[in-house]
Every structure is written in C-alpha cells, then in structure tokens.
Amino acid sequence: MSSIPINLQTPRELPWRPAHLPPTPPDSDSEKAESDSSSQQANSDFPLAPPTLEPTQVLELDKKTPDSWLPRDPRLIRLTGVHPFNVEAPLSDLFNEGFLTSPELFYVRNHGHVPQVRDEEIPDWEFTVEGLVDRPMTLTLRQLMEEYEQQTYPITLVCAGNRRKEQNVVRKTKGFSWGAAGVSTALFTGVLMADVIRRAKPKRGARYVCMEGADKLPNGYYGTSVKLNWVMDENRGMMLAHGMNGEMLRPDHGKPLRAVIPGQIGGRSVKWLKKLIVTAEPSDNWYHIYDNRVLPTMVSPEESANKPEWWTDERYAIYDLSTNSAIAYPAHDERLSMTESSENYRVKGYAYGGGGRRVTRVEISLDQGKTWRLANIDYAEDRYRDASPQHLYGGSLDFGWREASFCWCFWELDMSVAELAGAKDILCRAMDESMNLQPRDLYWSVLGMMNNPWYRIAICKEDGHLRFEHPTQPALMPGGWMERVKKSGGDLTNGFWGEQIEGQSSPKVIEEEKAEIKMTKDGVNEKITIDDLRKHDKEDAPWFVVNGEVYDGTAFLKEHPGGATSITSAAGLDCSDEFMAIHSETAKSMMPDYHIGSLDEEGRAALAGEDITLDENAPPSPSFLSSRAWKKAILRTKKSVSWDTHIFTFKLEHDDQILGLPTGQHLMIRLRDPATREAIIRSYTPISEISKRGYMDVLVKLYLDTNDRPGGKMSKALDSLPIGHYVDFKGPIGKFQYLGKGRCDVNGDERHVKTFYMICGGSGITPIYQVFRAVVQDRDDKTKCVVLDGNRLLEDILCKAELDGFAKDNAEKCRLLYTLTQAPEEWTGLRGRIAAPLLSEHVGRKLHADGEAMVLVCGPEALEKSVHQALLGNGWKDDELLFF
Numbered sequence: 077m078s079s080i081p082i083n084l085q086t087p088r089e090l091p092w093r094p095a096h097l098p099p100t101p102p103d104s105d106s107e108k109a110e111s112d113s114s115s116q117q118a119n120s121d122f123p124l125a126p127p128t129l130e131p132t133q134v135l136e137l138d139k140k141t142p143d144s145w146l147p148r149d150p151r152l153i154r155l156t157g158v159h160p161f162n163v164e165a166p167l168s169d170l171f172n173e174g175f176l177t178s179p180e181l182f183y184v185r186n187h188g189h190v191p192q193v194r195d196e197e198i199p200d201w202e203f204t205v206e207g208l209v210d211r212p213m214t215l216t217l218r219q220l221m222e223e224y225e226q227q228t229y230p231i232t233l234v235c236a237g238n239r240r241k242e243q244n245v246v247r248k249t250k251g252f253s254w255g256a257a258g259v260s261t262a263l264f265t266g267v268l269m270a271d272v273i274r275r276a277k278p279k280r281g282a283r284y285v286c287m288e289g290a291d292k293l294p295n296g297y298y299g300t301s302v303k304l305n306w307v308m309d310e311n312r313g314m315m316l317a318h319g320m321n322g323e324m325l326r327p328d329h330g331k332p333l334r335a336v337i338p339g340q341i342g343g344r345s346v347k348w349l350k351k352l353i354v355t356a357e358p359s360d361n362w363y364h365i366y367d368n369r370v371l372p373t374m375v376s377p378e379e380s381a382n383k384p385e386w387w388t389d390e391r392y393a394i395y396d397l398s399t400n401s402a403i404a405y406p407a408h409d410e411r412l413s414m415t416e417s418s419e420n421y422r423v424k425g426y427a428y429g430g431g432g433r434r435v436t437r438v439e440i441s442l443d444q445g446k447t448w449r450l451a452n453i454d455y456a457e458d459r460y461r462d463a464s465p466q467h468l469y470g471g472s473l474d475f476g477w478r479e480a481s482f483c484w485c486f487w488e489l490d491m492s493v494a495e496l497a498g499a500k501d502i503l504c505r506a507m508d509e510s511m512n513l514q515p516r517d518l519y520w521s522v523l524g525m526m527n528n529p530w531y532r533i534a535i536c537k538e539d540g541h542l543r544f545e546h547p548t549q550p551a552l553m554p555g556g557w558m559e560r561v562k563k564s565g566g567d568l569t570n571g572f573w574g575e576q577i578e579g580q581s582s583p584k585v586i587e588e589e590k591a592e593i594k595m596t597k598d599g600v601n602e603k604i605t606i607d608d609l610r611k612h613d614k615e616d617a618p619w620f621v622v623n624g625e626v627y628d629g630t631a632f633l634k635e636h637p638g639g640a641t642s643i644t645s646a647a648g649l650d651c652s653d654e655f656m657a658i659h660s661e662t663a664k665s666m667m668p669d670y671h672i673g674s675l676d677e678e679g680r681a682a683l684a685g686e687d688i689t690l691d692e693n694a695p696p697s698p699s700f701l702s703s704r705a706w707k708k709a710i711l712r713t714k715k716s717v718s719w720d721t722h723i724f725t726f727k728l729e730h731d732d733q734i735l736g737l738p739t740g741q742h743l744m745i746r747l748r749d750p751a752t753r754e755a756i757i758r759s760y761t762p763i764s765e766i767s768k769r770g771y772m773d774v775l776v777k778l779y780l781d782t783n784d785r786p787g788g789k790m791s792k793a794l795d796s797l798p799i800g801h802y803v804d805f806k807g808p809i810g811k812f813q814y815l816g817k818g819r820c821d822v823n824g825d826e827r828h829v830k831t832f833y834m835i836c837g838g839s840g841i842t843p844i845y846q847v848f849r850a851v852v853q854d855r856d857d858k859t860k861c862v863v864l865d866g867n868r869l870l871e872d873i874l875c876k877a878e879l880d881g882f883a884k885d886n887a888e889k890c891r892l893l894y895t896l897t898q899a900p901e902e903w904t905g906l907r908g909r910i911a912a913p914l915l916s917e918h919v920g921r922k923l924h925a926d927g928e929a930m931v932l933v934c935g936p937e938a939l940e941k942s943v944h945q946a947l948l949g950n951g952w953k954d955d956e957l958l959f960f
C-alpha cells in the first residue's frame with residue numbers, strides 16, 4: 077500500500093508539491109497565501125476534512141476477488157454482493173461526518189476491478205488528449221502537476237442511482253439498490269480540464285470530450301463524455317483531480333487521476349483516467365450508452381432490451397443532477413419518547429441541486445403536504461467561497477468569483493415532540509434557484525436513476541414512543557415503510573404513499589409484480605442429478621440452481637456486469653433467493669439462454685434437505701425460528717464489545733416477530749466458506765431478550781488467523797460478512813429449557829431446582845446468561861444462582877456490566893464469582909482456573925438435598941471435562957449436571 081505517512085489529525089500531504097504554485101492573487105495577504113495548508117486550516121472558517129484513518133487491512137471477503145490487495149473500511153454497506161465494490165456508508169455515519177466526507181466512507185461505484193498503481197509509478201502515470209485537436213498530447217501526472225495551475229475546491233459527487241431502492245420496491249429496475257447515502261463531498265485538488273483541452277486546441281466541429289478509464293470491463297474500458305462547451309466554461313469547474321481532502325486519491329476513488337465533473341451525475345467523473353478524446357459526437361462507449369439514462373417511464377425492461385434505439389437517444393442521457401434531499405435525522409428505526417412532549421426534536425438532512433444550481437429552500441411538512449415550513453439551510457460551500465484566496469492542499473482555493481454551487485447543503489428544523497406525535501409522517505422537499513422542485517411522486521424508469529420524490533419518513537406510534545421509518549434500507553436490507561406498505565397490498569404509486577384513499581375499495585396490488593418472467597428454455601428437458609451439479613462447482617464451468625432449474629454460467633462469465641465472481645460464487649449451489657432478489661427482469665429474461673435442465677427429484681430433495689423452503693404465501697409467522705427449515709435473517713450491525721468479541725445484530729423477518737428461542741436453548745448458524753463454499757454450521761445462544769421483537773443479538777468470540785495458528789472457519793466467515801447480508805438460522809436445539817420459577821425441562825422430563833450453579837468460561841457465558849437473566853428478572857422466582865465465570869484477563873469477561881447489574885439488584889438470590897488466571901494486582905475477585913479447589917469451595921454438593929440443585933456448565937471442551945471430573949469427585953451425580 078501507500079508509503080505516504082498517515083496523520084490522523086491533519087490530512088496527509090500530497091506526495092509531492094507542484095513546483096510551480098499558482099500566482100498569489102494581488103489582493104490577498106501574501107503571508108497567508110504562502111503559509112502551508114495546515115496553518116491555513118487553523119485560521120479558516122470553512123470546514124476541515126474530518127479525521128481520517130486509511131484502512132490498512134484487506135477484508136477477508138475481498139481476498140477472493142481481483143481487489144484482494146486493497147484495504148477497505150468494513151462499515152461500508154455492500155450493494156452488489158462482494159464484488160465489484162459498490163458501497164455506501166450508513167446514512168447516519170455519512171451525515172455525522174459533516175460537510176466533507178472522509179475518503180474511507182465516501183461512496184464507491186466501481187463497475188469492475190480497481191486498477192493497481194504503485195506509488196513510485198504515480199508521477200509517470202500517462203494520459204492522452206487526442207481526437208479532434210490540433211495538438212494531440214501525452215501528459216504524465218508529473219507534467220500535469222508541474223505545468224498547470226492547481227486548484228482546490230469542494231465538490232459533491234452523487235451516483236445517479238442514489239435512492240434507487242425506492243424505485244426497486246415499486247418495481248424492480250435494472251439497477252441495484254442504493255439507499256440515500258450514494259452521495260459524498262470532498263475537497264478535490266487538480267487542474268481545470270479546460271486548461272488542458274485549451275492547450276490541445278480543439279478543432280472546428282469539436283463538441284464533446286470523451287473520457288476513458290484504465291479499468292477494462294466486460295464491455296470495454298469504462299468511458300463516457302461531457303459537452304466541450306461545458307468543459308470550457310470555468311463556472312462549471314470540471315477538474316482533472318489527483319488529490320482528495322489533502323491526500324492522494326485513494327485507489328477506489330481513481331488513484332492517481334480522475335475527472336471530477338461538478339453538478340453532474342457521478343458516472344461522468346471517470347476514474348483512473350487514461351484518455352481525453354475530443355469528438356463531434358457523444359461517446360460511443362458501451363457504458364455511456366447503456367448506463368446513466370432516464371428512459372421514459374413506459375419503457376419496460378423487455379422493451380428496452382428488445383429495442384436498442386431507446387438507448388442511443390441522447391435526450392435520455394443524464395448530465396445535470398436533479399434537485400434532491402433526504403432526512404438523516406430521525407434515523408431509520410430511531411425511537412423518541414413521547415413523555416417529553418414539550419421538548420423539541422431537531423429534524424436534519426441534506427439537499428443538493430444539479431448543474432451548479434443552488435438549493436434555495438428546503439421545506440418540511442407534517443400534514444402530508446398540505447402546509448410546509450421552511451428549514452434553515454447551511455451552505456458550508458460559501459465559507460470556502462468567501463475565504464480570502466489562499467493555498468490549500470497543494471492548490472489555490474480561490475473561487476469567490478464563481479456563482480455555481482457544487483455541493484450539498486445541510487438543513488435543520490426544530491419541531492416539538494407533540495407535533496411529531498400528532499403527525500403521520502415527515503416530508504421534505506427542496507427547490508433550486510431555477511425553481512426546480514422535487515416532485516411529490518416517484519418517476520419510475522428502467523434504470524431507476526435520478527430518483528428524487530419528496531423524502532418521506534413514516535411515524536409509528538408505539539407504547540410511549542414514536543418510531544421513525546425511512547422509505548427503505550439499502551441493498552437487500554429489509555425495513556422501511558415502502559416494503560411494509562407493499563407487503564400489505566398497498567399501491568405505492570397511488571399518490572398517497574400506498575395509503576388507502578377514501579372511496580377506493582381495496583388496495584390495488586401492482587400488476588407488474590404478477591407477471592412472471594420465463595427463465596427456462598422450451599425443449600430443454602434434461603434431468604440433472606445432484607452429483608452432476610456438484611461436479612460443476614468449479615470456477616471454469618459453473619452450474620447453479622434457481623428454483624429447481626439448472627443453469628450453466630460458463631458462457632456468461634466474461635459478460636456478467638458484476639464480473640465472473642458473481643457467477644462462480646454460486647457454482648454448485650442453489651442460489652434462488654439471492655438471484656431472485658438481486659436481478660432485474662431483463663437479467664431474468666436472459667436466463668433461458670443458459671438453461672440446461674432441471675434438477676431431478678432426488679437432487680431437489682437433496683437441496684431441500686439442505687434448505688426446506690417455507691410456503692411463501694403463508695402469513696408472516698409470529699416467531700422466526702423453525703426447527704425444520706433454515707431461515708434467513710439479515711446482518712444489521714456489528715458491534716465490538718472486546719478485542720476479540722463482537723455482537724452481531726440480525727434483523728428478523730418483520731418488526732413484530734420474536735426469535736422463538738426458549739430460555740436455555742440454542743440455534744444453529746449456517747454460513748458458507750467463501751472459498752470452498754462448504755457449509756459451516758455452529759450453534760450459538762443469542763443474548764438478546766427472548767421477548768425482543770424484530771431483531772436478535774448474537775455475541776460471538778472471534779478466532780481469527782494469527783501468525784501461529786489458523787482462525788476458526790465460522791469466526792472468519794462471520795467476521796467477513798458484509799452488513800446487509802443473509803445468514804441462515806435453524807432451531808431451537810438443546811436438551812435443557814428453563815421454564816421459570818425453578819422449573820426446568822431436561823430431555824422432556826420436568827425438574828424443579830432450588831439452586832443453580834452456573835459454571836462457564838469465556839463465551840460459554842451466553843447460554844448461562846439467558847438462564848441467569850430469566851431467574852433474576854422474575855421477582856417471584858426464588859431460585860438461587862451461583863455463577864462462576866472463569867477468564868484469563870479482566871477485559872475478557874463478557875457481559876460483565878450486565879451481569880454485575882443483575883447481581884447487585886438481586887443480592888438475596890445471586891452470587892456472582894469471577895476468577896481470572898492473569899488477574900491485575902488490584903483484582904479483588906477469585907484467582908486461578910476453574911478446577912477442583914475452586915469448585916469444592918464454591919459449588920458444594922453437601923448443602924443440598926437430592927435433586928434440589930443443578931449445575932449448568934458451558935465452556936471450552938477442556939474446561940467442561942475437568943469440571944465434570946472434579947464435580948463427580950465432589951459427590952455430584954451425572955443427572956445433576958448439564959453440559960450445554
């Protein structure tokens with residue numbers, strides 16, 4: 077990776093300074109103009125780049141992809157599986173960073189692999205200026221930095237697919253599901269594209285500047301074009317950038333050179349720039365033609381696939397962004413107590429305009445658009461505009477003359493909790509200086525781009541609090557009012573967000589949903605066995621199963637827009653769920669070409685044995701787990717609770733659903749090894765309350781690779797699981813169940829226990845924790861508990877705060893004993909291993925009549941074995957001991 081030193085407080089210096097700094101503006105304070113960027117920052121009123129921490133570790137899930145050399149931030153939500161890398165930050169994280177986004181959280185849209193450029197090669201990176209010019213040129217990055225004036229200014233980039241998930245919920249488009257965080261802002265440093273093109277002297281008849289990147293994709297190098305007269309208009313600020321927030325561009329953002337086209341969709345800002353070609357016609361690059369367009373709404377996926385002329389009509393190409401806004405706070409699923417109804421809540425969000433047009437108002441409505449209030453807007457971009465000319469991050473910051481607005485603005489408005497409690501939803505909409513107002517309704521189009529209807533947050537009243545629902549969640553993550561309304565049969569296109577309109581009898585279910593796309597080929601009747609399928613689980617000839625039909629993906633390996641990995645990762649597997657969820661109608665309609673047969677009965681049964689699919693039309697079940705079938709929950713968050721332990725929170729099928737796990741029982745988690753695709757199954761006991769609705773929390777101690785031993789398969793697979801991905805669960809399992817008030821079920825026999833001894837080590841606390849919590853939380857449960865929890869270091873004790881809290885409030889019935897093998901000096905608890913001496917002292921059999929006490933043990937195998945022996949030696953009988 078980069079050899080440039082990282083400084084967490086101030087952004088990294090560019091690797092080399094342009095020898096020829098821009099001339100000092102005549103009216104500027106020359107001392108200020110010459111001082112370095114960091115001292116400039118100290119004096120500046122404009123926002124500084126947020127603290128940045130360049131990721132240094134290649135994530136496990138990237139290791140099998142062409143980007144296996146590239147460290148990335150694990151917080152980013154992957155929108156197209158593992159590869160190519162298309163990600164957005166969680167909306168709150170993005171918003172919390174403020175006006176400028178750190179490069180590691182900046183959204184990424186890569187059509188394929190990231191070209192790898194070593195630091196020593198950067199100065200010699202070449203690009204050409206060719207086509208309709210009198211002076212074709214080949215320039216190195218060094219020349220660009222030394223021979224041209226360098227400028228620095230803030231620019232917001234927005235993917236044309238920002239907010240596309242909303243379109244996909246209405247009807248699947250050909251694009252993947254961006255949430256509302258496909259937007260980010262940075263201070264870019266580089267050269268005006270106009271300066272370079274001017275030197276090349278465009279010829280008469282030249283009208284476009286085409287660009288091409290270094291990333292070779294299935295349909296050629298990524299490329300597109302912009303209009304030449306816009307390039308030459310400095311008010312439009314098109315830049316060839318090498319710096320981002322004061323450091324070299326990072327690989328995902330185009331290192332070492334990219335175009336940055338302010339005010340236009342991100343797709344025009346070509347990364348890893350290799351060519352500028354001046355032409356009379358717009359680019360004929362595949363990605364220019366088949367991407368970044370808003371086709372008329374009646375053009376269906378099939379129509380667009382059958383009639384290529386839709387794609388070549390320049391009227392439908394997108395350049396300028398449209399006016400857009402979104403609410404960041406309240407966040408999705410945020411809860412607000414209604415008890416303080418006189419208090420104010422600050423609603424906050426972002427807005428941006430297109431083509432350099434400024435957002436001139438943001439309006440909020442609490443009565444479904446009948447009346448509106450003006451929000452307060454902060455245009456941080458103006459603070460750079462108003463700053464005196466100065467040198468910043470290797471370029472001159474001097475654009476007081478420019479009227480265009482290239483950046484997003486933040487807005488906020490205080491509302492009383494009582495007002496929010498009286499409303500059904502919060503709506504926001506922005507207007508720009510040309511009075512372009514966001515529309516009320518969504519304009520569906522086949523690529524799902526430029527989605528910009530009013531942003532709506534639904535307000536749900538739940539006992540004592542308000543819960544806010546954003547329209548959707550990114551990627552395959554469930555949640556949001558749109559899915560909820562759609563599932564209950566609401567018509568999202570009825571102009572009232574799917575709510576029932578007075579006088580309309582019953583909600584209309586969207587028709588397109590009913591239309592089934594045929595994915596099989598007529599005349600293909602081959603019966604394929606599971607053995608045949610399994611033989612084709614290799615990368616060179618991958619077969620996969622969708623809905624019982626077998627497809628050979630070999631011929632599509634090179635063309636798959638997501639790269640061959642998208643297919644090879646499903647080889648030999650049934651990928652029905654993911655396939656159906658991710659792919660557009662067009663993709664589905666291509667499937668007959670690859671259809672080679674149907675899995676025979678035995679094969680289907682074998683797959684069904686792996687995955688029994690439940691009846692999709694069955695009403696949503698009140699509890700999640702099923703002991704017969706694997707069920708999917710989606711990873712929502714990962715929280716680190718100690719250096720090697722994480723809490724993984726999974727979203728269940730619906731908000732009201734409980735997990736369905738009796739106290740003391742466990743569930744199985746199944747993941748696939750990303751390399752071998754072998755199923756990895758382990759059992760865990762979630763630590764969330766059994767009554768918790770909508771979510772479950774699983775505490776997992778991770779055994780990752782170290783220098784001397786390989787890590788655990790499940791640990792590694794879980795660790796590398798991206799947020800938003802499915803995991804399979806099955807259960808409950810376990811021979812023990814705590815029924816309450818001392819009653820237990822052990823292998824079907826009911827027992828009554830007066831005292832529990834709970835012995836555990838490390839993450840063995842999890843099933844113990846469930847039982848212990850059930851005892852202490854029931855005031856009428858008089859069962860006594862002695863917990864003996866053994867660990868190496870103080871910081872290894874899991875759930876300590878919660879356990880201590882329970883024990884403190886229940887001193888009459890609980891004793892909580894921790895023992896450490898490497899205790900700090902000041903440690904007042906027990907010391908040493910859980911072994912015979914400690915057990916005879918604290919787990920005495922003699923104190924109890926027969927059958928009155930029971931010992932629950934959970935820990936590593938070695939601990940369980942030694943505890944077993946010691947307890948038998950102390951007079952305990954096997955039927956009084958339970959090993960989880």
Ligand code: MTE
Nearest residue numbers: 183184185187289298329342343345346347
């Ligand atoms: N340039 C190249 N060479 N290859 C790409 O895949 N994606 C484009 C654009 N430039 C792309 C590219 C798209 S669609 C967008 S939205 C922006 O890059 C995203 O820039 P970012 O990844 O730095 O946020």
